[in-house]
Amino acid sequence: MIAYYCVEDPLSGAVIVRLLNDLLDELYLTELQPNQGGFGGIKKKLSNYCTLAQHYDVFILTDLDRAECAPSLRRKWFDSANLNDPLPKKFNFNIAVTEVEAWLLADHNNLSKYLGIPTHELPNDTQIADPKEYLLRCVQLYGNRRAKAELLPTGAAKVGLGYNAHLSRFAMEYWDFRGAAERNASLHRTVERIAAARQEAS
Helix, strand or coil: CEEEEECCCHHHHHHHHHHHHHHCCCCEEEECCCCCCCHHHHHHCHHHHHHHCCCCEEEEEEECCCCCCHHHHHHHHHHHCCCCCCCCCCEEEEEECCCHHHHHHCCHHHHHHHHCCCHHHCCCCCCCCCHHHHHHHHHHHHCCHHHHHHHCCCCCCCCCCCHHHHHHHHHHHCCCHHHHHCCCHHHHHHHHHHHHHHHHHC
């Protein structure tokens, strides 16, 4: 199966690659925007990616952030790219509510072990307004030495220098996304879409 993916940051890249590698068989995967740089580049080339999806599976992952809801964000992006339903079946557009960090927070047991945060401090409802800030606050209060060194910012930085690398390792090696999908609806939808793409390809 030949597939392409597009994300806005390295952590989202690790998350989608983990999902695709685990859920799809015999996968040949290529990143469409290896320089990433936020959602702007994805939005700008959305129509091109939709055209590519006429022939190949294309998986896009972006964060909801401060948008009202996933359907309204989807409609806004598609309207700006002049895309109308029905879209190609191979065009797989996914929105993490509200950020991809929420999908990691939903794996209470493994994230607790990895970062040293007590499980009872992790939210039951992970579709919270600012999961990145929540995660950093938990690390500040409870995290192990390695987590604090890698994730917490210094100076004017928003996150630590090792933020993406440390959480990407968790996503690739320890994350139980199937269990996490039971606690996070947007992750559950993404897992179902990817699984459906496998069935379409078979």
